[in-house]
Amino acid sequence: MDLLNYAFMQRALLAAVLVGITAPAVGIYLVQRRQALMGDGIGHVAMTGVGLGFLLSWSPVWMATLVSIVGAVLMELIRWYGRARGDIALAMLFYGGMAGGVMFINLAPTGSNANLTSYLFGSLSTVSESDVTAICLLAAFVVLVTVGLRRQLFAVSQDEEFARVTGLPVRFLNLLTAVTAAVTVTVAMRVVGLLLVSALMVVPVAAAQALSRSFAATFAIAVAIGVSVTIGGTVTSYYQDVPPGATIVLLTIAAFIALTVLATPLARRRARATAAAQPAPDPAGCAVPAGRKPRGEPDA
Numbered sequence: 136m137d138l139l140n141y142a143f144m145q146r147a148l149l150a151a152v153l154v155g156i157t158a159p160a161v162g163i164y165l166v167q168r169r170q171a172l173m174g175d176g177i178g179h180v181a182m183t184g185v186g187l188g189f190l191l192s193w194s195p196v197w198m199a200t201l202v203s204i205v206g207a208v209l210m211e212l213i214r215w216y217g218r219a220r221g222d223i224a225l226a227m228l229f230y231g232g233m234a235g236g237v238m239f240i241n242l243a244p245t246g247s248n249a250n251l252t253s254y255l256f257g258s259l260s261t262v263s264e265s266d267v268t269a270i271c272l273l274a275a276f277v278v279l280v281t282v283g284l285r286r287q288l289f290a291v292s293q294d295e296e297f298a299r300v301t302g303l304p305v306r307f308l309n310l311l312t313a314v315t316a317a318v319t320v321t322v323a324m325r326v327v328g329l330l331l332v333s334a335l336m337v338v339p340v341a342a343a344q345a346l347s348r349s350f351a352a353t354f355a356i357a358v359a360i361g362v363s364v365t366i367g368g369t370v371t372s373y374y375q376d377v378p379p380g381a382t383i384v385l386l387t388i389a390a391f392i393a394l395t396v397l398a399t400p401l402a403r404r405r406a407r408a409t410a411a412a413q414p415a416p417d418p419a420g421c422a423v424p425a426g427r428k429p430r431g432e433p434d435a
Contacts, residue, residue, distance in 0.1 A: 138373050146267045147259040147326065147379075151369040153274040154323040154335065155362035159343075160281040161319045162336030163354055164312055166344075167292035173210070173313070174333035177320045179229040180206030181329050182236025184321075185254045189243035195254065196269040196321055203317035206232060211313045215306075256328035257380030259372055266325050273322045280315045288312060289350055326365065328380035335361060335387060342391040345398040360390055 138144040158174075165173050184202030188195030206228060213224045240251050253261045281288070290298040291308045299305045316336075323332040343356035368383030375382075 138370065143260050143262065144369075144373060146262045146264065147369055147373075148366065149267060150262050150270050150326050151365040151379075151383075152362055153270055154326045155365035156358055157274050157277040157281075157319045157322050158327075158332065158335040159339040159357035159361040160354070161277060161312075161316050162340045163343075163350075163357055164281070164288050164292045165316060166337060166340045167289070168312070171337045172333060173207075173316055174320055174336045175330075176210060176225065176229045177203050177207055177317050178324070178329035178332055180232035181317075181320055181324065182251070182254070183232045183239065184236075185251065185324075185329075186236040186239025186243070189245060189250060190239045192245075194265060194269065196266055196325070199254075199324065200269075200273065200318060200321040202232075203321055204314050207313035207317035208310060211310055254324050254328065255330050256378055257324070257326050257331070257383075259326075259369065259379050262325050270322050270325065273318050277315055277319050277322065280311060284308070284311070285350075285354070326369070326379060327383055331380045331384050334384045335365070338384075338387045338391050339364070342387075342394045345391075345395045360387070360394075364390055 139148075162171075162174070165171055181199040181203040184199030185195045187193075187202065188198035191198070209228060210225060213228075236251065252258075287298075287303055287308055288311075290301070290303060291305055291312075295305050295309075298308075319336065320329065320332050323335060327335055339357040339360040340353065342360055343353045346356055347353050364386040365383055368386050369379055371377065371386075372379035372382050
């Protein structure tokens with residue numbers, strides 16, 4: 136493959152693999168918590184971090200990570216305490232993050248809307264060596280949390296009250312999930328883009344759930360789908376000169392549709408097999424007790 140002869144494509148493919156692993160690994164917990172759009176909200180907030188990075192001449196990836204973590208913690212606090220007007224506070228946080236990013240990047244001496252576009256929708260040619268270093272470190276943190284604490288995170292995602300009764304630190308684990316989601320967004324923004332990363336966190340998980348109901352199997356299948364579509368989208372983007380983020384998301388949706396169509400007859404077959412395996416009702420249980428006439432039988 137001639138694309139491996141180019142250093143920028145080697146960096147892009149490495150970043151794509153890491154994104155394909157981390158996004159579904161976090162997304163499975165967000166789907167269980169019914170917070171599928173959390174990644175989209177964090178992506179809006181991360182735009183402020185990108186703009187500040189250009190304005191302060193610091194790494195946009197690390198600045199976006201810092202701002203995203205702060206935004207994710209605020210989102211979790213609003214979820215806890217802002218029951219009455221929480222939706223309004225979240226809306227202001229999301230749109231304020233987007234507006235702040237546009238403003239800061241235009242105030243930066245080296246910033247422009249073209250720079251912002253590469254972070255919004257992803258760009259293969261702009262993945263630098265420093266970006267790859269940051270992505271590797273952040274991806275290692277995400278994998279460590281999502282795999283190392285999978286039992287605790289799954290318990291909290293399924294039932295917070297039960298997890299609290301069993302002695303788990305529910306609030307800490309909720310915050311850790313939010314922070315991990317924020318880190319994942321900044322890992323993915325150079326390949327998929329801030330506005331499209333949420334799809335890669337959610338759709339592979341939904342596709343995997345169509346094939347399996349086991350958490351471990353769903354996790355493995357979702358990660359496999361994530362890696363496949365990110366590599367496929369990156370390679371397609373190189374040869375066809377199309378946007379990588381949009382290509383990856385469209386491939387993810389295509390995978391979801393294909394697996395859903397494939398899973399439908401399999402689910403019906405499993406249901407029939409389960410029904411056939413159940414024991415037939417005992418005829419003796421339907422016998423008429425002694426001394427009683429069957430219902431509807433005429434008197435002698």
